Amino acid sequence: MFRRGILTACLLASGLLGGCYGNFDSFAQRKAHLECVRMKKCDGDAYQNYYRGKADRCRDDREDAWHDFNAIADAAGLEYDPEEGRLCIEAAYENRRVCGSDAQEEINEACLVVNIWD
Numbered sequence: 001m002f003r004r005g006i007l008t009a010c011l012l013a014s015g016l017l018g019g020c021y022g023n024f025d026s027f028a029q030r031k032a033h034l035e036c037v038r039m040k041k042c043d044g045d046a047y048q049n050y051y052r053g054k055a056d057r058c059r060d061d062r063e064d065a066w067h068d069f070n071a072i073a074d075a076a077g078l079e080y081d082p083e084e085g086r087l088c089i090e091a092a093y094e095n096r097r098v099c100g101s102d103a104q105e106e107i108n109e110a111c112l113v114v115n116i117w118d
Contacts, residue, residue, distance in 0.1 A: 021085040024070050027114070032062035034092040042099035070115065078115035088114050 021027040036058035040047045051058040070080065091110030095103040 021089060022082045024067075024080040024085075027080065027082075027085040027089065028063050028066035028070070029059075030089050031066055031092060031111075032059045034089070034096050035062045037096045038092070038099075041097050073115035078117060081114060081116045084114045084116065 021030070036047070036051075036055055039058065040055075047053065047058065051061070073080075088107075088111035091107050095107050
């Protein structure tokens, strides 16, 4: 009984921590949120100017930008890769409140191959 409880807890935790990025919509939604958190923390003036301090406006804008990117990638014959999406989200999450070029470079590098040749 104890083992089953631990196994259930581990599976639940891995699902929650690993995220559900099996489709592009889930990925774009989470990535947009993390971009807005980072922008508010690291570039508050731009966040205020572009989005008037409203998180929903920021998320909608960033999510639309990711969908535009995905449409272009799709037209070029690329396909969303859920594993790469997960790695991108992990890097964005780890650096969501870290300002500076090193953090941005880490995010950019992790998110570079979210779309791959199909």
